[in-house]
Amino acid sequence: MSVDVLERRLENERQVAEAQSRSHDRWPDLLQVAGLDEQYLRLKRNGPCPFCGGKDRYAFTDKYGDGSYYCRGCGGGNGLKLLSVVFPEKTFMQRVRWVLESLGAGLPESPVRPRSADAPRRSGEPMSKEEFARRKARHVKLWNEARRISVGDPVWKYLTGRLPELDPADIPAVLRFHPALPYWEKDEDEKFVLVGKFPGMVAAIQGPDGVCCNIHRTFLTEDGAKAPVSSVKKKELSLEIKGGAIRLYAPTSRELSVAEGIETSLAVRVFRRETCWSMVDAGGMEEFDFSVLDDIDLLRIYQDNDLPDSRGVRRGFQAGEKLAERAKAMGKRVIKYAPAKAGTDMLDFVRSLPKRS
The missing domain is CATH 3.40.1360 (Dna Topoisomerase Vi A Subunit; Chain: A, domain 2)
Structure with missing residues (x-):
């Protein structure tokens, strides 16, 4: 075995171990972020299998925090195997690196995980649990409606209009393309009315704990120009968590x-x-x-x-x-x-x- 092959194998083993460690107890979030249908993430409830198509053979167990599942028809596996449902074109190591990239960037899509009651809040009247849940649901809905940016879509046109040198490889997973962002404004009676729906860019703002605390939106036109609205860039209703950022890339050094x-x-x-x-x-x-x-x-x-x-x-x-x-x-x-x-x-x-x- 050549030195290059050995070094590559050792590096792959290191990445797999790191992905397994970082992803422990975070697989429900990761899989939803990846785009796996929620019906496959209902804990310990029998349902259709995403692999063999069985009607009620499959159950998502996440028994050891590794995203595990079991199907009476085709057997079991873990979260890395489930990722192949939404990323059929990716190799095993590409799925491993997707996990590392997502977690290294702060897992913006983690909003589906309930936040503890003692999470930091801005000063002032505390937000009710109901309002917190309502806002979080808005974030999850927006994020799940969006998809990865691809060459030629309105977000790609917008970004390369500002930055022609941008390479598709430099588009981070924390940015997505939404085909129809609703734009609301207050009318003269101070009531919110829907102005229209526009293609746009959504970005996950992660709090200090790495969990998404808000969604930033940029409203566009189909040709990648700024939309004809009064505020082209808006944040969603906040969870009132201070200190967040859009963690575009995972640090690779200090x-x-x-x-x-x-x-x-x-x-x-x-x-x-x-x-x-x-x-x-x-x-x-x-x-x-x-x-x-x-x-x-x-x-x-x-x-x-x-x-x-x-x-x-x-x-x-x-x-x-x-x-x-x-x-x-x-x-x-x-x-x-x-x-x-x-x-x-x-x-x-x-x-x-x-x-x-």
């Missing part, structure tokens, strides 16, 4: 980059080859929860140099400064990147920086 917008963060990936998370907006950058940075030594901040608002406040720039101060106070190394000229488009700024490979 370094992490952050920026406000999704497009800027993708540009950092394309031109700088860095793992970059989107903070969504200035508020998100200010509130970013540092508990997720325990394994990070160096934080790179791509900082807006925005024009002052009517009160003279430069919210984006100040948010970056506050984040840098907090990171330094924790003993992290910080490198800040900001345009010299106020009002410079951040994507253009990132494009102008020295390329990294």
Whole structure:
């Protein structure tokens, strides 16, 4: 056996072991994220088998937290085998890497898992369990209605319109294409009315624990332009969890980059080859929860140099400064990147920086 083959085998074994460890007790979430029909995830209830088609032979048991199932007709297996139902084109190792990518990116699709009652909340009146469940159900519904971005769809057209250099391989799983996002606005009586439905991009905002706490939406047209609405970018009704981010990629070292917008963060990936998370907006950058940075030594901040608002406040720039101060106070190394000229488009700024490979 050649050295290359041996090294590849050892690396595959390492990845399988890591995937099994990381995915323990998270398979219901992972499988729903992947797109497996919920009828196959009803715990210990007999139903149709996704493999052999038997009417009532199959049961999802998840007995050891490994996504296990058993069918009286064709036998049993685990979550990695169930993934082949929705990813028939993927090899075993490709499914393993999908698991690692999803979990490394914070498993945005985990909203189906009930959150503990002592989960962090914003100050103020606590949200009722009923309202929390209602909002979470909205998130799950939106996410499940969306699908992976593919070349030629409206989201692809939008992203490559802003970033022509984008490669399909750089599209993270935390971004999806929704074919018909409902857009609501208040009328003169302060009642919400449906303006219309638009294709759009949905992005999972993960809280400090890696569980989805909100969905960010970008409303588009079929040709990838911004939709003719008053607010092209909106967050869904929040679960009121502070400190979240759109974790576009899993860190592969002890370094992490952050920026406000999704497009800027993708540009950092394309031109700088860095793992970059989107903070969504200035508020998100200010509130970013540092508990997720325990394994990070160096934080790179791509900082807006925005024009002052009517009160003279430069919210984006100040948010970056506050984040840098907090990171330094924790003993992290910080490198800040900001345009010299106020009002410079951040994507253009990132494009102008020295390329990294």
